[in-house]
Amino acid sequence: MEAYPLGTRRVAQIGIVVRDIEAASAAWARLLGCKVPKWHWTEAYEEARTEYEGQPTPARAKLAFFRLENLDIELIEPDDQPSTWRAWLDEHGEGVHHVAFEVDGMAAHTEALTQAGLRLIQRGEYTGGRYAYFDGASSARAVIELLENDRP
Amino acid sequence: MEAYPLGTRRVAQIGIVVRDIEAASAAWARLLGCKVPKWHWTEAYEEARTEYEGQPTPARAKLAFFRLENLDIELIEPDDQPSTWRAWLDEHGEGVHHVAFEVDGMAAHTEALTQAGLRLIQRGEYTGGRYAYFDGASSARAVIELLENDRP
Numbered sequence: 348m349e350a351y352p353l354g355t356r357r358v359a360q361i362g363i364v365v366r367d368i369e370a371a372s373a374a375w376a377r378l379l380g381c382k383v384p385k386w387h388w389t390e391a392y393e394e395a396r397t398e399y400e401g402q403p404t405p406a407r408a409k410l411a412f413f414r415l416e417n418l419d420i421e422l423i424e425p426d427d428q429p430s431t432w433r434a435w436l437d438e439h440g441e442g443v444h445h446v447a448f449e450v451d452g453m454a455a456h457t458e459a460l461t462q463a464g465l466r467l468i469q470r471g472e473y474t475g476g477r478y479a480y481f482d483g484a485s486s487a488r489a490v491i492e493l494l495e496n497d498r499p
Numbered sequence: 500m501e502a503y504p505l506g507t508r509r510v511a512q513i514g515i516v517v518r519d520i521e522a523a524s525a526a527w528a529r530l531l532g533c534k535v536p537k538w539h540w541t542e543a544y545e546e547a548r549t550e551y552e553g554q555p556t557p558a559r560a561k562l563a564f565f566r567l568e569n570l571d572i573e574l575i576e577p578d579d580q581p582s583t584w585r586a587w588l589d590e591h592g593e594g595v596h597h598v599a600f601e602v603d604g605m606a607a608h609t610e611a612l613t614q615a616g617l618r619l620i621q622r623g624e625y626t627g628g629r630y631a632y633f634d635g636a637s638s639a640r641a642v643i644e645l646l647e648n649d650r651p
Contacts (some may be wrong), residue, residue: 351532380503443595
């Protein structure tokens with residue numbers, strides 16, 4: 348692990364919470380001059396093991412990804428179950444929810460971000476990896492996501 | 500100009516509005532394991548020619564930039580004059596304000612974004628270039644900034 352909390356200086360993803368993933372995807376596809384990507388549901392609790400504010404939650408979201416030259420833009424339409432996505436949408440409305448960094452060693456980086464004053468708000472698993480969101484209110488002034496993808 | 504409104508699929512910058520640029524810069528420097536960058540004021544009206552919601556405004560902001568591997572993170576501490584930065588901070592609090600794309604041909608891209616349903620909310624000049632912010636509420640679901648830098 349690099350000797351600083353994020354361990355990387357490359358932004359992997361910008362995550363945007365939306366109310367209607369099909370409308371938002373069509374709009375981004377128009378702006379970027381590309382095809383509308385297919386959206387998919389995040390996995391069910393049995394696979395995702397989503398925890399929000401320390402509690403298990405059945406929350407899921409529809410996700411769509413735009414692969415830009417230097418990062419991904421992720422659109423997220425949450426369901427109505429408790430999650431940082433749903434809370435964000437209810438509190439702030441549609442908009443940028445997080446800035447994501449890909450790390451190697453989720454546990455060590457989670458500890459390092461916590462030491463740096465960021466608070467873990469949600470985490471979960473997906474096929475081939477895992478994520479964690481951190482409240483950066485008193486640090487980055489933005490929600491930071493860590494992503495870890497298992498090596499094939 | 501590329502035949503799609505943004506004309507590029509590379510994100511140049513993520514802009515974060517903050518209340519205290521020194522505290523926010525110190526936090527990001529810690530997360531990224533780098534030096535704290537010096538902040539500077541945006542230029543005064545005579546140079547910046549800032550327009551917010553179609554009206555001239557003396558608004559200025561303190562800016563600090565982190566040069567990451569694949570884009571810049573810009574921290575913005577607005578003054579109290581009318582601007583999209585100040586309005587964002589008052590309405591949403593600290594957080595990601597915009598996603599920026601660098602274009603070639605500000606007028607043509609402004610027209611293209613307007614045609615795509617984004618509304619120009621603020622624009623201005625800086626030494627060597629100009630910027631424009633667009634409300635993407637009914638499109639990108641985020642504020643989009645266009646940057647144009649004059650070729651040396």
